[in-house]
Amino acid sequence: MSRIATENKLIKIIKYVMPIATIIISLIFTTFIVFSNIDEFKKESKNLKKNYIINQKQLVKSEVLKVYNELDQEHKKVKEFIKKDIKDRVNEAYRISMNIYKEHYKRESKKEIIKLIKDSLRTIKFNNNRGYFIINDLDGNAILYPPKRGVEGKNFINAKDNKGFYFIREIIREVKEKSEGYIEFNWKIPFRHDDKFYKKTVYFKEVKPLGIYIATGEYISEYEKSVKKKLISRLQNLRYGVNKFVFMIDYDGNYLSHLKNEYVGKNRITLKDENGFYITKEIINTAKKGEGFVSYVSTVMPETNLPASKTSFVKGFDKWNIAIASGFYNQKIDYMIEEKKQELDEKNRKYIYKMLSFSLLIAFILFAISLYVSTYLEKYFLKYRRKIYKEVEKNKKKDILLAYQSKMVAMGEMMENIAHQWRQPLSIITTCASGMQLNKQLGLLTDESQDKSIEIILSNANHLSQTIDDFRDFLNSKKDKKEFHLQNVYKKTLKIISSKLESNNVKLSTHIEEVIISGYENELIQVLMNLFNNSLDAFKINNIENRQINLKIYKSTNFAYFDYMDNAGGIKQEYLNKIFEPYFTTKHQYNGTGIGLYMSQQIITKHFNADIEAKNIIRNTKRVGVRFTIKIPFK
Numbered sequence: 001m002s003r004i005a006t007e008n009k010l011i012k013i014i015k016y017v018m019p020i021a022t023i024i025i026s027l028i029f030t031t032f033i034v035f036s037n038i039d040e041f042k043k044e045s046k047n048l049k050k051n052y053i054i055n056q057k058q059l060v061k062s063e064v065l066k067v068y069n070e071l072d073q074e075h076k077k078v079k080e081f082i083k084k085d086i087k088d089r090v091n092e093a094y095r096i097s098m099n100i101y102k103e104h105y106k107r108e109s110k111k112e113i114i115k116l117i118k119d120s121l122r123t124i125k126f127n128n129n130r131g132y133f134i135i136n137d138l139d140g141n142a143i144l145y146p147p148k149r150g151v152e153g154k155n156f157i158n159a160k161d162n163k164g165f166y167f168i169r170e171i172i173r174e175v176k177e178k179s180e181g182y183i184e185f186n187w188k189i190p191f192r193h194d195d196k197f198y199k200k201t202v203y204f205k206e207v208k209p210l211g212i213y214i215a216t217g218e219y220i221s222e223y224e225k226s227v228k229k230k231l232i233s234r235l236q237n238l239r240y241g242v243n244k245f246v247f248m249i250d251y252d253g254n255y256l257s258h259l260k261n262e263y264v265g266k267n268r269i270t271l272k273d274e275n276g277f278y279i280t281k282e283i284i285n286t287a288k289k290g291e292g293f294v295s296y297v298s299t300v301m302p303e304t305n306l307p308a309s310k311t312s313f314v315k316g317f318d319k320w321n322i323a324i325a326s327g328f329y330n331q332k333i334d335y336m337i338e339e340k341k342q343e344l345d346e347k348n349r350k351y352i353y354k355m356l357s358f359s360l361l362i363a364f365i366l367f368a369i370s371l372y373v374s375t376y377l378e379k380y381f382l383k384y385r386r387k388i389y390k391e392v393e394k395n396k397k398k399d400i401l402l403a404y405q406s407k408m409v410a411m412g413e414m415m416e417n418i419a420h421q422w423r424q425p426l427s428i429i430t431t432c433a434s435g436m437q438l439n440k441q442l443g444l445l446t447d448e449s450q451d452k453s454i455e456i457i458l459s460n461a462n463h464l465s466q467t468i469d470d471f472r473d474f475l476n477s478k479k480d481k482k483e484f485h486l487q488n489v490y491k492k493t494l495k496i497i498s499s500k501l502e503s504n505n506v507k508l509s510t511h512i513e514e515v516i517i518s519g520y521e522n523e524l525i526q527v528l529m530n531l532f533n534n535s536l537d538a539f540k541i542n543n544i545e546n547r548q549i550n551l552k553i554y555k556s557t558n559f560a561y562f563d564y565m566d567n568a569g570g571i572k573q574e575y576l577n578k579i580f581e582p583y584f585t586t587k588h589q590y591n592g593t594g595i596g597l598y599m600s601q602q603i604i605t606k607h608f609n610a611d612i613e614a615k616n617i618i619r620n621t622k623r624v625g626v627r628f629t630i631k632i633p634f635k
Contacts, residue, residue: 175213506548579597
């Protein structure tokens with residue numbers, strides 16, 4: 001399909017199809033919106049309950065987490081306070097011990113000094129008589145143990161708690177490495193007559209001159225009891241919203257806090273709802289798992305004083321074995337749904353009316369716009385076609401002119417190359433002919449010398465003939481795409497240009513691999529000749545003495561490469577991106593045409609589907625030459 005036919009079809013689509021489609025789509029969209037709103041209303045009614053439950057779940061969860069975080073913070077403070085307290089106590093005992101040592105070390109033995117320290121610390125009690133000091137040496141021998149004096153002198157290096165932890169060994173290792181520190185292990189409370197083990201935190205410090213360490217500790221559970229009791233008492237009165245509260249139950253089923261004070265302190269582990277669901281047990285089980293929601297029928301709803309469906313969020317605080325919970329009553333949702341139904345009904349009626357009005361208005365506006373756009377495009381395409389025709393004609397003339405100029409330049413260069421190639425053979429022929437004539441006049445011409453001169457003349461005449469054949473092959477206008485050797489491209493170019501290279505004292509270094517490609521051989525010769533001629537001009541312009549050109553022809557898996565380099569001074573950086581533009585030249589004073597590299601690029605890119613790139617060669621920050629890389633794809 002032609003471009004004009006395509007443009008006319010597009011204009012018709014815009015003019016007729018677009019307005020009609022717009023109206024149809026608008027009607028379909030409006031109808032869809034009407035029924036969608038009706039359906040959305042039904043879904044919204046169903047989702048109200050779901051959304052309410054989600055919001056209420058988030059609310060009760062948020063309140064429970066607040067209480068949980070407060071308990072957690074207090075629990076952390078308990079541990080920090082215990083650590084600070086026992087450290088202060090040990091440091092006090094350490095100061096007493098060091099004072100005794102400093103006072104007696106000159107006149108008393110180490111053993112006697114240790115006894116003095118032991119007697120001084122034995123009677124010190126603290127923390128409601130739970131706290132006391134112990135002294136051990138670094139071999140694990142008990143020196144001071146107030147709860148049981150009978151164990152003093154015995155070795156406890158192998159003492160371990162109920163989990164197999166050798167805490168005395170660990171203390172001694174820490175003392176040797178750091179002199180002091182904390183340790184936690186499980187141990188029985190001396191003043192309790194049970195076989196339970198309790199978590200104990202101990203602080204120890206070395207008395208280096210005596211090879212002993214002093215320690216004391218605190219059972220976390222004992223200290224936490226008083227803190228826990230005070231905190232729960234404060235949270236008992238915590239309320240939020242209307243009749244909403246957080247309640248707490250220990251893992252044995254005892255209610256620690258509740259909205260109804262009569263429940264506090266009672267064990268309700270057997271509490272069931274009307275469906276036989278064990279409320280307290282399930283709350284405790286959920287708390288032990290971590291957290292979660294529990295649904296059940298509450299014994300009474302505060303607003304109605306009747307049983308009602310309730311959902312509670314539960315989170316376990318395992319450090320104190322407490323279930324923290326708060327809930328909401330589902331029955332409140334029904335009142336909200338009825339209100340929302342009325343609001344949504346009115347809102348949907350207004351929305352449908354607005355959408356119908358808006359859709360009709362948009363359809364009318366788009367119809368008017370499409371008519372205007374189609375008329376405008378029709379005029380624009382007509383103007384655009386005229387402009388394209390003009391540009392095409394200009395480009396044709398420009399291409400013809402460039403091709404003519406390129407041909408004239410090539411012919412000029414060919415004539416110069418022919419002159420270079422013929423100069424030496426003609427000189428030899430002239431010399432031999434005049435030599436024979438002179439020898440004949442002098443009577444010195446012999447048959448042998450005459451035959452030799454004729455042989456030289458014939459040889460050079462054949463050379464001139466071969467030169468004409470070489471140039472004729474190059475100037476052959478036939479363009480048959482064929483496979484050819486890049487070696488032959490180099491050899492044929494060298495036949496044409498070699499005399500100019502020799503006369504300009506140019507040293508040519510090559511590395512030519514066997515590469516076969518498909519294309520137009522003569523055009524590639526023209527490109528290579530352009531590169532040689534540009535280098536020769538640059539050598540003259542820049543007065544280069546040691547003139548060198550390096551040419552490499554090689555291949556990779558899918559590409560053939562021409563790597564051409566000279567040392568003719570390179571190209572100014574600001575010109576480097578312009579050298580392939582038509583009529584751009586840096587050789588105005590030398591009659592440069594500016595079309596050689598342009599035509600070379602056109603040949604490489606259009607006829608070989610290849611790339612040509614130019615870069616300056618920089619050595620020690622100085623521009624010494626230029627490098628052209630031609631990359632030709634081949635199969």
